[in-house]
Every structure is written in structure tokens, then in C-alpha cells.
Amino acid sequence: MPQSLIEQRDEIIALLRDPDYDGDLDELDQRAEEIERKIEAANRRDARLRALQSAALPAGDPQPQPGQRREQPGMQPDSQGTPHPVSAAEAFVRSKALETFRANGHVGKFSIEHRDAPAGTVTTTNGVPTRPERQPGQIPLNPDFPLLIANLLDRQTSSGNTLEYVRDTSGPVAGAGTWNKAAVVPEGTMKPQSGPFSWDTITTSLKVVAHWVPITRQAADDDGQMVGYINGRLTYGLEYKLDRQILTGNGTTEMQGILTTPGIGSYQPGVGSTDVKLITVRKAKTQGELALYPPDAIVLNPMDWQDIELDEDQNGQFRVIANVTDPGAPMRLWGLTVVTSVAMAAGTALLGGFRTGATLWERQGIKILMSDSHADLFLANTLVILAERRANVAVHTPAAFVKVTFAAAT
Incomplete structure (x- = not known):
């Protein structure tokens, strides 16, 4: 052979x-x-x-010949050609539960759970997290900047609803010599003990993020509209809220936001400083490096990022942007991935080693529920689609983060 x-x-x-x-x-x-x-x-x-297997014919193309079949919404293969659902919306419209629900005349309720990409994995391009691809559908009511904050963190899966972890409360250090006592030790002598260290055990719970939208019975029979509702409104809304909770959640009734966690570092130019924001970020990065937690990303308010991108040298050349005609260029500053979010207050920024300092724990993927049991909407021949997920953030190393406050404009 x-x-x-x-x-x-x-x-x-x-x-x-x-x-x-x-x-x-x-x-x-x-x-x-x-x-x-x-x-x-x-x-x-x-x-x-x-x-070829994943290619879709454009609108208006001739109908498939006998023996061929045009894939319906929710039936497309993934990027590897594998014919299985690649989003919560596709899993939902392909489910047997939805088929049964429709066959029963849209009576009752059911749910489908779909997990995202495997825990701990983030798609990157040249080290920069990429925005997840979205299927065409409903346009979000409140468009926002790319949702990337969650992708900066280590992401893991929890099998329970209680989240317990150890938080390092030692605080930022000025250098390795303050805690790292590792040394060359002669034979037969005592080995040095590193420290001091201090820890707190944090016990909390995973929080539910959820919302629902009404949908007509006619739209519920249309797979294309269903995918649009779930991807364009429900899934987007959960991601939108998750990003903001990671930054500013109060840690009690909400998730634990990084900015509300005790022990994170801070940097602010001295009184009378004329440092522009570009310089302030560089000095804050040094502070993070001195704490032995090298920063890998920074979250900025869009107005502050605008000021940095529009910063010019004496010749009128932009310092940060080399080519303003390339909207797809990765957002980078001093080697840091830049994420913009309106959840970050103008005049401040969050810089840090995100994967080192915090973990996003998720109990389940996105769960989609549909029901006809809403008192008011039932009489209007309208159904309800609800989406929810359980998650929380464990900020186990606060010293890995630095809150930056920019000097006031003069």
C-alpha cells in the first residue's frame, strides 16, 4: 500500500x-x-x-438546483466549515425545543443555553483582542464602542453559583527587594523567607444579568428575524452591561468592578504638572511595572482617547496615529492595547495587567428563554424572548491595576 x-x-x-x-x-x-x-x-x-462550503449566495441569485440546498438562518457552518451553531441565536433557532414550541401553536415556554468559546480562550490578532463577528439582524438601540473589556481578562467557567477566591492585599511594592528575598544560599545555611504577604478570602456569588424584549408570533416563526432579535438586541445588551460591570460594579448587589476594588494603585500628575495625557499614560505604565505587574492594556473614555490621537508635534504631525485612513488599525499606545468605553469617566483611565489581575468567572453561557405567559402581551398576540447569563469578576490581584487621573486642562 x-x-x-x-x-x-x-x-x-x-x-x-x-x-x-x-x-x-x-x-x-x-x-x-x-x-x-x-x-x-x-x-x-x-x-x-x-x-466553498461556508459561502452564501447573495440576495437575488437563482434558486439552488435540484440536489443543492440553500442554508437557512441559523444553519450556516462555522469558519472551519463545521455545520453546527456558532452563536446563541443559531443554537436557538435550530433547537428541537423551538420546533416543538412552534408546532404547539406558541403555547408554553422553553429555554436554550449556549456556551461561548471555550473558557480561557480569546481570539487575538497580533496580541490585540478582536471584536467577535456578529450575524446581520436588528441594529442595537444604543450603539457603543467595541466591547472588549471582558476579553482583556482571564475567562474561566464556574460549576456552582458561589464564588470564593483569595485576594492579595499586600498592595503595590516599590521593587522586588521589598518582598522577594530569594538569594544565593551557601550550603548548610538557612534559606530566606520572602514576604510579607497578606491575603483576604472573598466569598460572593455569581450575578445574573438579564433582559427581555417582546416579539410577535409572526416574527417568532421567521428564523432570520429571530436571529436578528437575539444577536442584535439581547446578546448585545448582555455584553454591553457585562463590560460596564467589570469596570464599575459595586461588588455587593452587582458584580465586582475593578475600579471599586480596594487596593488598586493610582497615578496622578503632581500639582502644576503640564504633562499631556500621552505622557501621563507612559508614567502610569512605569508605576505598574515597578509594582512587578507589567500592564498589557488601558481603558479610556472616548474623549480622552480622542485627545491622545489628536496630539500633534511641532510639525503638525499626529504622534500616535500614522495613517488616519486605516480605521481597522489596532488601537495601541506605548505597547498597550487600548479599549474605549463610555463607562470610564472622562479624565480618568484604568491601566493594568488585566489577565494577571482579574478573572471573569461564568456559570453558564447565554441562556435564551421564550414564553407566551406574559399577562399583557398574551392578549396582543405577542411573545417574550429573555436572555440571561451568570458571571462575576474576581479581582484577585488589585496591585496589577492603576487608576489614572489626568491633569486638568489649562
Whole structure:
């Protein structure tokens, strides 16, 4: 039986690694190049196949020929060509529960839970978290800036509703010498003890974020409209609120916001300082580095980011933006990922090692419920779609964050 490409590749790799191989090296190199070329061709063919499988015909195209089938909303394959739901909305419209609900004349209620990407994974491009792709549908009522704050954090899954974690209350340090007593120790002598450290055990619960919208029975029978409602209004609204809770949640009746957590660092230019915001961010970054928690991102109010982007040198050239015609360029400043949010008060910013300092714990993915049991809407031939998720933020290392206060404009 002829060898597969993988078997041929492995055979050549073994020969290249063999220090005692005494065959023709030139001939072996030629075989390696040929196998590499064939594998690359196979990969290109596979990528083209996946692209064709996921391609959708534009509106107005002829109907599929016999033997072909145009995919309906919620039936599209994912980016790898795998035909399974890739969003909460798609999982919902493809569910057996919805099919049964429709067959029963929209009577009763049911729910579908859909988990997001695997816990702890974040899609990135050149180290910058990317905005999740959205399916076309309803336009959000209150458009906002890209929701990326949650993607800055370590994200994990909780199996219960109680969240208990240890918070480091040692506070920022001036340098490794204040707590790190590691040293070269002569044989037979006492080893040094590092510290001091102090910890608090925090016990809280995962918080429910939820909202609902009305939908007509006719719209509930249209998969395209259902996907639009769930993605455009419900899912977006949960993400919108989650981002703001991560920043400013009060930690009792709400999630634990980073800005409301005791022990985070702070930086503010001295009285009379003329430092512009660009310089202030750089000095605050140094403070984070001295605390031994190198910052990786900064959250800014859109007005403050505007001031930084429009900062010019003596020649009238922008200092931060090299090409104003490229709206897709990653937002970066002093090596930090920049996230803008109206939840951040103007004149302030939050800088920190987000993945080091906090974890977003999620009990479940987005849960979608539908019911005809709303007293007022039932008589109006209208249903209810509700979306909810359970989550909370564990700010276990407050010293990893620095709240920045910019100097007042003069």
C-alpha cells in the first residue's frame, strides 16, 4: 500500500534527525521539498473546500438546483466549515425545543443555553483582542464602542453559583527587594523567607444579568428575524452591561468592578504638572511595572482617547496615529492595547495587567428563554424572548491595576 503524505513526511523527518544517516543528503532534501509542496497543496485544497462550503449566495441569485440546498438562518457552518451553531441565536433557532414550541401553536415556554468559546480562550490578532463577528439582524438601540473589556481578562467557567477566591492585599511594592528575598544560599545555611504577604478570602456569588424584549408570533416563526432579535438586541445588551460591570460594579448587589476594588494603585500628575495625557499614560505604565505587574492594556473614555490621537508635534504631525485612513488599525499606545468605553469617566483611565489581575468567572453561557405567559402581551398576540447569563469578576490581584487621573486642562 502506498505511503500517505504524513507517513512520508515522518519518514523523512526521522532520516534528517538520524546523526548516523549516510545516504544522499541532496536526494533527501529534494524528497523533503517535494513532500512539503504536496502538503501545502493539500492544505490549500482543504481551505478552498471549507470556504466553498461556508459561502452564501447573495440576495437575488437563482434558486439552488435540484440536489443543492440553500442554508437557512441559523444553519450556516462555522469558519472551519463545521455545520453546527456558532452563536446563541443559531443554537436557538435550530433547537428541537423551538420546533416543538412552534408546532404547539406558541403555547408554553422553553429555554436554550449556549456556551461561548471555550473558557480561557480569546481570539487575538497580533496580541490585540478582536471584536467577535456578529450575524446581520436588528441594529442595537444604543450603539457603543467595541466591547472588549471582558476579553482583556482571564475567562474561566464556574460549576456552582458561589464564588470564593483569595485576594492579595499586600498592595503595590516599590521593587522586588521589598518582598522577594530569594538569594544565593551557601550550603548548610538557612534559606530566606520572602514576604510579607497578606491575603483576604472573598466569598460572593455569581450575578445574573438579564433582559427581555417582546416579539410577535409572526416574527417568532421567521428564523432570520429571530436571529436578528437575539444577536442584535439581547446578546448585545448582555455584553454591553457585562463590560460596564467589570469596570464599575459595586461588588455587593452587582458584580465586582475593578475600579471599586480596594487596593488598586493610582497615578496622578503632581500639582502644576503640564504633562499631556500621552505622557501621563507612559508614567502610569512605569508605576505598574515597578509594582512587578507589567500592564498589557488601558481603558479610556472616548474623549480622552480622542485627545491622545489628536496630539500633534511641532510639525503638525499626529504622534500616535500614522495613517488616519486605516480605521481597522489596532488601537495601541506605548505597547498597550487600548479599549474605549463610555463607562470610564472622562479624565480618568484604568491601566493594568488585566489577565494577571482579574478573572471573569461564568456559570453558564447565554441562556435564551421564550414564553407566551406574559399577562399583557398574551392578549396582543405577542411573545417574550429573555436572555440571561451568570458571571462575576474576581479581582484577585488589585496591585496589577492603576487608576489614572489626568491633569486638568489649562
